[in-house]
Amino acid sequence: MTTILRKELADYFTSIRCFILFLLVFVASAFAIYAARQGIFEASLDPGPIFIKLFTTGEDIPSLAEFIALLIPVIGIALSFDAINSERSSGTLNRILSQPVYRDSVINGKFLAGVVILSIMVGVTILLVGGYGLRMIGVPPTAEEIIRLFIYFISAVIYGAFWMGLAILFSVLFRNLAVSLLCPLAIWILLGIPASVFNPYISFIVPAITDSIGTALMLARLSPYFLFQEATMVLLIPAWRGWGLLTTSTTSSMLLNPLSLDQSLLIIWPQLTVLIALTAICFAISYVVFMRQEIRST
Numbered sequence: 601m602t603t604i605l606r607k608e609l610a611d612y613f614t615s616i617r618c619f620i621l622f623l624l625v626f627v628a629s630a631f632a633i634y635a636a637r638q639g640i641f642e643a644s645l646d647p648g649p650i651f652i653k654l655f656t657t658g659e660d661i662p663s664l665a666e667f668i669a670l671l672i673p674v675i676g677i678a679l680s681f682d683a684i685n686s687e688r689s690s691g692t693l694n695r696i697l698s699q700p701v702y703r704d705s706v707i708n709g710k711f712l713a714g715v716v717i718l719s720i721m722v723g724v725t726i727l728l729v730g731g732y733g734l735r736m737i738g739v740p741p742t743a744e745e746i747i748r749l750f751i752y753f754i755s756a757v758i759y760g761a762f763w764m765g766l767a768i769l770f771s772v773l774f775r776n777l778a779v780s781l782l783c784p785l786a787i788w789i790l791l792g793i794p795a796s797v798f799n800p801y802i803s804f805i806v807p808a809i810t811d812s813i814g815t816a817l818m819l820a821r822l823s824p825y826f827l828f829q830e831a832t833m834v835l836l837i838p839a840w841r842g843w844g845l846l847t848t849s850t851t852s853s854m855l856l857n858p859l860s861l862d863q864s865l866l867i868i869w870p871q872l873t874v875l876i877a878l879t880a881i882c883f884a885i886s887y888v889v890f891m892r893q894e895i896r897s898t
Contacts, residue, residue, distance in 0.1 A: 601702075601704075601705040601708050601709045601712075602709075603701070603705075603709075604701065604705050604706055604708075604709025604710065604713075605709040605712055605713050605716075607709075608709055608710055608713030608714075609713050609716060609717070612679070612713060612714075612717050617678060617679075618679075618717065621675055621678060621679070621721065622721065622724075624671065624674075624675075625671070625675075625721045625724060625725050626728075628664075628667040628668075628671055628725065629664070629724075629725045629728040629729055631661050631662075631667065632655075632661075632662075632663060632664035632667055632725075632729050633728070633729055633732050633733070634661060635657065635661035635662065635663055635664075636653075636654045636655075636657050636663070636664070636729065636733055636736075637736060638657075638661070649741075649742060649744070649745050649838070649858070650737060650739050651730075651733065651734070651737070651739055651740070651741040651742070651745050652741070652745045652748060652749065652836055652838075653836075653837075654729055654730065654733035654737070655726075655729060655730075655749075655752075655836050656833075656836045656837055664725065664726075664729050665832050665836055668722065668725065668756055669759075669825060669828055669829055669832065672718070672722070672756060672759055672760040672763065672828075673760075673763045673788045673825070675718055675721060675760060676714070676718060676760040676761070676762070676763030676764040676766075676767060677763055677764075677766075677767045677781070677784045677785060677788070679714040679717060679718065679764060679767075680710070680711070680714050680763075680764040680765075680767035680768045680771065681767040681770065681771055681777070681780050681781040681784060682771055682777050682780065682781075683707075683710045683711075683714070683767070683768050683771045684706075684707065684710070684768065684771040684772045684890060685771045685772075685774060685775050685776070685777060685780055686771075686777065687706075688775060689775060689777070693706075703890070703891060704887070704891060706890075707768070707772075707886065707887055707890050708887075710768070711761075711764060711765070711768060711883060714764045715757065715760075715761055715764065718757060718760040718761070718764065719753075719757050722753060722756045722757060722760070723753060726749060726752075726753060730749070744861050747861060748835050748836065748838075748861065748864070749836075751835055751865070752831075752832065752835045752836060755828065755831050755832070755835070755868070755872055755875070756828075758872065758875050758876055758879060759824065759828040759875055761879045761883075762824055762875055762878050762879040762882060763784065763788070763824075765879050765880075765882035765883035765886065766784045766787065766882045767780070767784045768882075768883065768886045769882050769883075769885055769886035769889075770783045770784055771886075772886045772889050772890045772893070773886075773889065788825075791822070791823040791824060791825060821871075821874075824875060824878060827871040827874055827875055828871070828875065830868070830871050831868040831871045831872060831875075834859070834864050834867045834868045835864060835868060838858030838859045838860075838864060839857065839858045839859070
C-alpha cells in the first residue's frame with residue numbers, strides 16, 4: 601500500500617487538478633483574511649477569545665469557516681471522482697493488479713493519498729489565516745484556542761473524507777467519468793437542502809417543519825454539511841448556543857459566557873461520530889464492491 605500511496609501523491613502533486621485546487625485554497629484564504637480584517641475589531645468587543653474569531657468573522661464576505669464548509673466537498677469530490685474508473689478506462693488497473701500488489705492496497709492507497717492532500721490544503725488555509733491574523737491583531741492564541749483549531753482541523757478532514765469516500769464509491773460503481781462526477785455533486789446539493797429550513801425567506805414553503813424546531817433540527821441533521829456546521833460553530837464560537845434554542849428576547853437579557861473546551865467537546869461528539877460513521881460506511885461499501893468486481897483488460 602505504501603507504494604500506491606507514494607505513487608498517488610506524486611501524481612497529485614504533479615497534476616493540473618491539484619494545482620487548481622491549491623490555487624482555489626489560496627484565493628479562499630485571501631478572501632477570508634480580508635473578511636477578518638474588516639470585522640475583527642468589532643468582533644473583539646464580544647465575549648470570548650479573540651484569536652479564534654479570525655476564522656468566523658466576516659461582514660460582506662463569508663468567513664473562513666464558511667469558505668471551508670463549501671470548499672471541502674468540492675475538493676474531496678474533485679480528488680476522488682475518477683480514482684478507480686479512470687484507471688479502468690485507460691487499461692492501467694489490470695496492469696497494476698498483475699504486479700505483486702494486493703487489490704485492497706489500490707483503493708486504500710488512493711483514499712489515503714486523497715486524505716493527505718486534503719489535510720495539507722486545510723492545514724495551509726488555517727496557517728495562512730492564523731499567521732496573518734496574528735500579525736494583524738497582535739494577540740497570540742491561548743492553549744485552548746490552539747486545541748480548538750486542531751480539533752476543527754480534524755473535523756474538517758473527517759468531513760472531507762466523507763465526500764472522498766462517496767466519490768470513490770461512484771467511481772467504483774460507474775465506468776463513465778461524467779456520471780461518477782455528477783452523482784456526488786447532486787448528492788452534495790440535495791443534502792444541503794435540509795440546512796436551508798432555517799432560512800426565513802423560504803419558511804413559507806415548509807411551515808410544518810419551521811413550526812417545530814425539534815423536527816427541523818432532526819431533518820437538517822440528515823445533511824453532513826449541517827453536522828459539520830454545527831461542530832464548527834461550537835468549536836470556533838464558544839458562546840454559541842445552538843440553532844433556534846434561545847430566542848432574541850431571551851438572550852437580550854443574558855450574558856452568554858463562552859463554553860469551556862470539555863463542554864464544547866461533549867456537544868460536538870455526536871456530530872463527529874455521525875460523520876465518522878458515514879465516512880466508514882461509504883468507504884466500506886466501495887471497498888467491498890471493488891474487491892468483488894471483475895477486472896478485465898478491455
